[in-house]
Amino acid sequence: MQPESLRPDAPELFVARRADTKANLDYFGIGFENYDQVLDSSVGTVIEATFDRTKVIQTITDSGYERAGEYRGYPVFARSDVPRRVAIGDDVVVWTSAAKHELPHLEAIIDTGNGESPRFHKENAAFERLTSAAGSNPYLGVNTDSQDPSDRPAMLADTIRFDDNAAYQVVHYHYTSDRIPTKQTLEAALKEDDYRFAEKANEFDVTIDGQLATVETQVPLRSEQDIDPKYELPQVTWGVTHDEDAEKVTFRHEAGESVPADRLYYDFARPAAPLGRIDKRPLWTGVDTVSAGAEGEIDLTEYPDATRVHLVYSAGGTHFYVLLGFDLRGDSDG
Numbered sequence: 001m002q003p004e005s006l007r008p009d010a011p012e013l014f015v016a017r018r019a020d021t022k023a024n025l026d027y028f029g030i031g032f033e034n035y036d037q038v039l040d041s042s043v044g045t046v047i048e049a050t051f052d053r054t055k056v057i058q059t060i061t062d063s064g065y066e067r068a069g070e071y072r073g074y075p076v077f078a079r080s081d082v083p084r085r086v087a088i089g090d091d092v093v094v095w096t097s098a099a100k101h102e103l104p105h106l107e108a109i110i111d112t113g114n115g116e117s118p119r120f121h122k123e124n125a126a127f128e129r130l131t132s133a134a135g136s137n138p139y140l141g142v143n144t145d146s147q148d149p150s151d152r153p154a155m156l157a158d159t160i161r162f163d164d165n166a167a168y169q170v171v172h173y174h175y176t177s178d179r180i181p182t183k184q185t186l187e188a189a190l191k192e193d194d195y196r197f198a199e200k201a202n203e204f205d206v207t208i209d210g211q212l213a214t215v216e217t218q219v220p221l222r223s224e225q226d227i228d229p230k231y232e233l234p235q236v237t238w239g240v241t242h243d244e245d246a247e248k249v250t251f252r253h254e255a256g257e258s259v260p261a262d263r264l265y266y267d268f269a270r271p272a273a274p275l276g277r278i279d280k281r282p283l284w285t286g287v288d289t290v291s292a293g294a295e296g297e298i299d300l301t302e303y304p305d306a307t308r309v310h311l312v313y314s315a316g317g318t319h320f321y322v323l324l325g326f327d328l329r330g331d332s333d334g
Contacts, residue, residue: 001017001018001021001037001038001040001138001139001140002035002036002037002038002136002137002138002139003018003021003022003032003033003035003037003038004033004138006018006033006227007162008222008224008225008226008227009221009222009223009224009225010162010167010221010222011160011167011169011198011219011220011221011222012198012199012222012228012231013160013169013197013198013199013219014138014139014160014167014198015227015228015231016231017139017141017160018139018231019231019232019233020233020321021038021040022233022234022235023233023234023235023313023321023323024040024045024100025038025045025047025095025235026063026084026086026095026097026235026236026237026255026256027059027063027235027236027237027254027255027256027257028047028051028056028059028060028086028093028095029051029055029056029058029059029060029255030047030049030051030056030093031235032235034049034050034051035047035048035049036048036049036050041101041109042101042102042103043096043101043102043103043104043105043108043109044094044095044096044101044104044105044106044108044109045094045095045096045100045101046092046093046094046095046109046113047092047093047094047095048091048092049091049092049093050091051091053088053090056088056093057075057077057088059255060077060086060088061077062254062255063237063239063254063255063292064079064081064237064239064252064254065077065078065079065084065086066078066079068085071087071106071107071110072110072111072114072116073089074087074088074089074094074110075087075088076106079239081239081240081241081326082097082098082099082240082324082325082326083097083098083104084096084097084098084099085104085106086106087106087110089110089113092113094106094109094110094113096109099324099325126155126174126176126211127144127155127174129174129212130142130155130156130157130172130174130212131157133157133172133212133214134157134159134170134172135159137159137160137161137170138160138161138162139158139159139160140157140158140159141156141157141158141159142155142156142157142158143155143156143158148173148175148181148186148189148213149186149189149190149192149193149194149196150181150185150186150188150189152173152175152177152179152180152181153175153176153177153179154173154174154175154176154213155173155174155176156171156172156173156174157171157172157174158170158171158172158196159171159172160219165221166218166219166220166221167198167218167219167220167221168216168217168218168219169197169198169201169216169217169219170214170215170216171196171197171214171215171216172212172213172214172215173212173213173214173215174211174212174213175211175212175213180208180210180211180213181208181213182208183206183207183208186206186208186213186215187204187206190204190206190215197217197219198217198219200219200220201217201218201219202217203217203218204216204217205217228315229263229315229316230314230315230316230317230319230321232315233313233321234256234257234258234259234313234323235256235257236253236254236255236256236257236259236323237254237255237256238251238252238253238254238311238323238324239251239252239254240252240311240324240326242326242328247299247300247301248297248298248299248300249297249298249300249309249326249328250295250296250297250298251266251283251295251296251298251311251324252293252294252295252296253290253291253292253293253294253295254292255292256292258289258290258291259289259290259291259313260288260289260290261284261285261287261288261289261290262282263313263314263315264282264283264284264290264296264311264312264313265280265281265282265283265311265312265313265314265320266281266283266296266298266309266310266311266312267279267280267281267309267310267312268303268306268307268308268309268310269306269307269308269309269310270303270305270306270307271305271307280312280314280320283296283298283311284296300328306328307327307328307329308325308326308327308328309325309326309328310322310323310324310325310326311323311324311325
């Protein structure tokens with residue numbers, strides 16, 4: 001993701017993906033719109049930007065992180081509420097979170113960046129061809145274990161790019177078996193299953209070159225100039241404490257953007273609760289905005305069977321986003 005200032009007419013799909021990337025990150029004193037590039041993976045996130053290293057380190061230590069040593073010249077900081085670690089290099093931030101990354105491994109990311117570990121595209125010719133075809137774009141998403149619309153196994157690269165008058169979504173499939181569709185088969189499957197593509201995409205240019213298929217569609221720009229509030233997700237470092245004796249949980253805004261108080265709620269996960277249901281309970285009442293230093297306290301006594309508590313962002317309706325989750329049983333998976 002290249003998070004340069006968002007153009008107001010960008011397709012909703014791009015707006016949503018950008019918002020999700022932003023809200024998934026802690027705040028490090030730089031500002032999401034000032035990042036040159038964000039690379040996210042199952043092991044962690046790398047942020048490339050130009051920043052004052054002293055200011056960033058100060059923001060990190062002021063927001064609940066503590067110094068946890070050094071690795072290959074990178075000062076490392078960590079927190080224990082929801083295990084998160086961050087390392088600061090020259091114009092690069094490396095961040096891992098047990099809540100956001102499947103296999104967090106900060107050292108592995110630094111080793112790869114320093115050339116100490118092999119990069120995947122150097123080890124895997126198919127991945128190299130896929131990512132070379134995708135190129136550099138404002139958005140690029142890669143999945144190495146996926147399927148095309150005809151249910152054939154493939155690695156996938158999903159990109160969105162812009163020119164002055166339109167947006168284009170280009171999806172590349174590199175097939176991982178000899179089950180390669182014909183152009184006609186893929187075109188027919190796209191008409192039945194186009195879930196990956198932007199909502200108004202219904203005409204596709206399809207090419208197949210060996211094991212690589214490319215699907216491109218023009219995506220209309222939006223006429224509206226305002227971003228839907230449900231995509232105005234904040235970049236905030238959220239902290240959480242659990243007082244077992246007092247039976248309460250406290251969420252704290254540690255650093256980052258101010259958030260309208262009427263968009264912040266909490267929700268419990270309970271064995272008896274319907275799967276997927278979110279019960280939004282206001283967390284900050286009597287104030288308009290929630291800024292750094294604000295705390296919201298949750299009484300657990302009425303929910304003795306609760307297993308998790310979530311901090312939720314919602315601008316109304318059924319759309320919501322979980323900003324932070326905390327396991328009340330003491331598990332450290334975030």
